[in-house]
Amino acid sequence: MAKEKPIIAQIDNSSDEYDRGGYNAAVGAERGHQKAVDLNRNVTARIQNPLAGVSRPTLLKNVEDFAAEFGMTEQTSLLQKGALVAQDPPAFESVELLDEVEKDALRNEVLHKWRQPWPLYFTVILCSIGAAVQGWDQTGSNGANLSWPIEFGVPDTGPDATDYNTWIVGIVNAGPYIGSALLGCWLSDPLNFIFGRRGVIFFSAIFCLIPVIGSAFCQNWEQLFVTRLLLGIGMGAKASTVPIYAAENCPAAIRGGLVMSWQMWTAFGIFLGFCANLAVYNVGDIAWRLQLGSAFIPAVPLVIGVYFCPESPRWYIKKGRYQDAFNSLCRLRNTPLQAARDLYYIHAQIKEEADIMGKHNSVTRFVELFTIPRVRRATLASFVVMLAQQMCGINIIAFYSSTVFKEAGAGDLQALLASFGFGLVNFVFAWPAVWTIDTYGRRALLIFTFPQMAWTLLAAGLCFIIPEENRAHLGMIAFFIFLFAAFYSPGEGPVPFTYSAEVFPLSHREVGMSWAVATCLFWAAVLSITFPRLLRAFHPVGAFSFYAGLNVTALCLIFLFIPETKQRTLEELDYVFAVPTRTHASYQLKKALPWWIKRYVMRRKDARLEPLYHFEGATAADQLIAVKAMAH
Numbered sequence: 001m002a003k004e005k006p007i008i009a010q011i012d013n014s015s016d017e018y019d020r021g022g023y024n025a026a027v028g029a030e031r032g033h034q035k036a037v038d039l040n041r042n043v044t045a046r047i048q049n050p051l052a053g054v055s056r057p058t059l060l061k062n063v064e065d066f067a068a069e070f071g072m073t074e075q076t077s078l079l080q081k082g083a084l085v086a087q088d089p090p091a092f093e094s095v096e097l098l099d100e101v102e103k104d105a106l107r108n109e110v111l112h113k114w115r116q117p118w119p120l121y122f123t124v125i126l127c128s129i130g131a132a133v134q135g136w137d138q139t140g141s142n143g144a145n146l147s148w149p150i151e152f153g154v155p156d157t158g159p160d161a162t163d164y165n166t167w168i169v170g171i172v173n174a175g176p177y178i179g180s181a182l183l184g185c186w187l188s189d190p191l192n193f194i195f196g197r198r199g200v201i202f203f204s205a206i207f208c209l210i211p212v213i214g215s216a217f218c219q220n221w222e223q224l225f226v227t228r229l230l231l232g233i234g235m236g237a238k239a240s241t242v243p244i245y246a247a248e249n250c251p252a253a254i255r256g257g258l259v260m261s262w263q264m265w266t267a268f269g270i271f272l273g274f275c276a277n278l279a280v281y282n283v284g285d286i287a288w289r290l291q292l293g294s295a296f297i298p299a300v301p302l303v304i305g306v307y308f309c310p311e312s313p314r315w316y317i318k319k320g321r322y323q324d325a326f327n328s329l330c331r332l333r334n335t336p337l338q339a340a341r342d343l344y345y346i347h348a349q350i351k352e353e354a355d356i357m358g359k360h361n362s363v364t365r366f367v368e369l370f371t372i373p374r375v376r377r378a379t380l381a382s383f384v385v386m387l388a389q390q391m392c393g394i395n396i397i398a399f400y401s402s403t404v405f406k407e408a409g410a411g412d413l414q415a416l417l418a419s420f421g422f423g424l425v426n427f428v429f430a431w432p433a434v435w436t437i438d439t440y441g442r443r444a445l446l447i448f449t450f451p452q453m454a455w456t457l458l459a460a461g462l463c464f465i466i467p468e469e470n471r472a473h474l475g476m477i478a479f480f481i482f483l484f485a486a487f488y489s490p491g492e493g494p495v496p497f498t499y500s501a502e503v504f505p506l507s508h509r510e511v512g513m514s515w516a517v518a519t520c521l522f523w524a525a526v527l528s529i530t531f532p533r534l535l536r537a538f539h540p541v542g543a544f545s546f547y548a549g550l551n552v553t554a555l556c557l558i559f560l561f562i563p564e565t566k567q568r569t570l571e572e573l574d575y576v577f578a579v580p581t582r583t584h585a586s587y588q589l590k591k592a593l594p595w596w597i598k599r600y601v602m603r604r605k606d607a608r609l610e611p612l613y614h615f616e617g618a619t620a621a622d623q624l625i626a627v628k629a630m631a632h
Contacts, residue, residue, distance in 0.1 A: 049572075050348040051087040059083055063344060070322035075340060082340030086348075098337070105335045113253045119310055119331040123249050126305045128265035129298055130201060130242045133208050134235060135269020136276070136295040140212075141173050141228075142402050142419060143277030146412055147288035152221040156532055157406065166536055170529040172225045173399060177525035179232020180239065185518035187233065188240035189362050192510040197245040197312045200237055202303065207234025209299040216293030232521075240517045243501035244509055248312040249332050251342075252569045254438065255502065263494035264430040269298065270398060271423035277402075278416050314506055317346055345569070353505045353574060365511045375508050377563075377577045382500040382516035384561050385446070388554035389496045390523035392453050393547030394488050396531050397422055397481060403532070407540055408477045409468045418478050425482045429489035441566035442495045446558045449491025454551035456484040461544025496520065502565055505574055559593075560585045576613065587612050 051059065063083045067076040077097075085092045085106065092098065092106050108115055149155050154165040184204075191200045211230035218224040243262050247255055273295065280290040310332060316325035322343065329339035369379045389395075397404065401422050405415035436445060460480035466473040496516075504512030534543050563576050563584055591610055598607040 049087065050352050051083065051345065054087065056084070059087060066344065066347065070320070072323055072326065075326065075336075078336055078340045079344055082337055082342075083344045085337070086341045086345040102335060102337045105338060108334070109251065109253060109338070113251075115334070116251070116254070117332065117334055120249060120333075122305075123309045123332070124246060124261055126201075126302070126309050127242045127246045128261045128268075129302045129305065130205070130238050131262045131265035132269035132272065132298045133205070133295070133302060134239060135266040135271070136273040136298055137176060137208065137212065137231060137235060137269075138398055139270045139273025139277065139419075139423065140292045140295045142273070142399060143281075143416055144288035144291040145169065145173065145400070146402055146406070146415070147285075148221075148224065148292075151285070151288070152224075154221060157403065161536075163533065163536070166532040167529070168221060170532045172221055172228065174525040174528035175225050175228030176232035176235050177521040177528060179229040180236030181232075181518045181522035181525055184233040184236020185240050185514040185521065186236075188237045188514045188517075189365070189510040191237065192241060192244075192315070193362070196315050197241055197248070198306050198309060200241045201245065201306045204234040204236075204238035204241065205299050205302040205306065207231065208238065209234075209296050209303060212296045212299065213293055216289040236517060236521060239497070239521070240510070240514045243497040244513050245312055247498070247501040248314040248509075249310070251333070252567060255498075261434075262497045263489075264427070264433070267423075267427040267430045267489060267493065271420075271427045272298075274416070274420040274423035278420055281413060281416060313343070314346060314350075317343075317350060318506060322347070349569075349572075349574065350506055353507055362511065365508055366515075368508060369512060369515055373580070374574060374578050375505065375512070377579075377581055378503040378505075378508075378512060379515060380581065381503055381562050381577070382496075382512065383519050384554075384557045385492075385496040385499050386516050386520035387523060388446070388450075388558060389492055389520055390527055391547070391550040391554040392450065392488060392492050393457050393544070393550065394485070394492070395524055395527050396543070396547060397485070398426075399528055400531055400535075401481075403535070404481075404540065405474070405478070407535065408464065408474050410474055414474075418474075421478065422481060422485055425485045426489050426493070429486045430493055433490040433494045436490060437494060437498065438566055441564045442499050443558070443562050443564045445491040446495055446562065447555065449487045450551050450555040450558065452487040453484055453492070454548045454555070456480050456487060457544050457551065458548035460484060461541045461548065464540040464544075499562075499565060503573060503577060559588055579612070584612070 054062070060080050060083070063080045064076055067073050067079055072079065081095065081097045081102070084095050084097065093103060098106075145156075149165065149169050154168045155161050156166045156169040184207075188200060191203060195203070207230060211227045211234070215224055215227040215231070218227060246262065276294040277291050280287050280294070283290060310328040311324070313325040313328040313332070316322070316328060326339060326343050329342055330336055333339045333342065368375055370376055401419040402412075402415040405418040406412070410418060433445065457480075460477055463473065463476040463480060466476060500513055500516035501509075531543070534546070538546065561581065561584070563579065565573055565576065568576060591612075595607055595609040598604045
């Protein structure tokens, strides 16, 4: 593809005036003025830095007033330097107040973007443990499905299987997802408001510890169902909070790579769960109890480790605790200057958000997910990516791989070994997304991987037609399922939780993430309940073909309704999601799709794609262009 020149932000020097809301100040005349962007209807797809266009004297006075207001007068000069850098990130070299150490730190943000302080990485590790808990909880039931239905008198395979039994097995397996979708996810918003991100993670870890141990001591399927419902409360609250916590703590340049660790380590947890299933395979009748109960192991360090992590600075800002937010940012950034810059930039954008969104409680915040246009577009986008994760069919393997492989003619040990292979592929192929998610972007990864998942899943289903006595029967089924996992892991695997954690404004982030995760886990519950019956009614060929068709449907939804978010600060995304859905969909159909056909089908190298977004006023991403240009 022909390399396109980056679009450098420019300030509109027209005479239009408006209040930027920096700190109750009008835009200064010395730098010119920007036209206001309506965060509910950004029809021109312009993205603005909220500090751009403010004159230097006005900006410095705003910062001085800000420091006095929030008891940070000792940091006034540092905040003023940070505000000047945030106002025009590519031009930091010309800010005479900065010393060489500070300038070098800003250069390293681009040239050595992974050189981050230890507390940030410890926070990401803690979030990764939370994700591993999620994955292990999923796969404990996968191996246990071979045993507990027989012990509790509800076999779902073999000559004694009945339709009633398949529904019971499906409902018990769906317990965590029912508990998450109906209660756990929705507790996240009020709990976050009261206790903060760390408090909710501790709460969820307790519910991922005690019910899991309880599931190992159940005496009937009803008790097992209740323990798994309680587990769902922890899973829902954790899945709604951990990605937000990671997104709010990470710098924009590496946010995708670090936040996607949720999915990568969920995949690792799935892999560990399959390892545990194999490790206790030969212990006798209690094997399924150990397979379910072993998931308590990663919950222990999660309960302990969260105490040592810094709280989200954005949560502190939301509470008006700016000094605490600054202290937290100082732990999460390499220098106090970077902490001061991020603090004031976040404050400026959040104030602009507040002027539009107004005040609200939990109920009104939920209603506003569907009534405020900017928030509604984020709601739609997060709904699509989360629904697509269930439509792609990954969880028919994650939940029921042992059952699927047994249907393919494998014995119990062979089925567990094949499931182990699936878990290993799922984890290993998640690693490339650490680099690609912030290089190629969330949307590009989805559009590339969904067609691949569709044909590999269809191929796996068609391989069931091969006679069972043929050695290629089981081998080809396993091969295409592993290939399917290899395409899933760097695309639809990491993107949904990363994407949903970043698309909502701070005012609606908790309830928005609750909505997104509830969507994901509700449909996971539907899948878990229906797949045993679907497998019995459609047989594997029909069931796999059905999900292959859903992949194509999901691809169309993603193409039309998912904006790109890579390398934008969480605050700059307000402008991305202010672009009307119709404008975005029309651009994809009328400009992006024809360009793709000309460029890659007709092989026309002169094809050019007009960009959708136009950047006005320097934004954080422009620092990347400026520093790399200087480096060369």
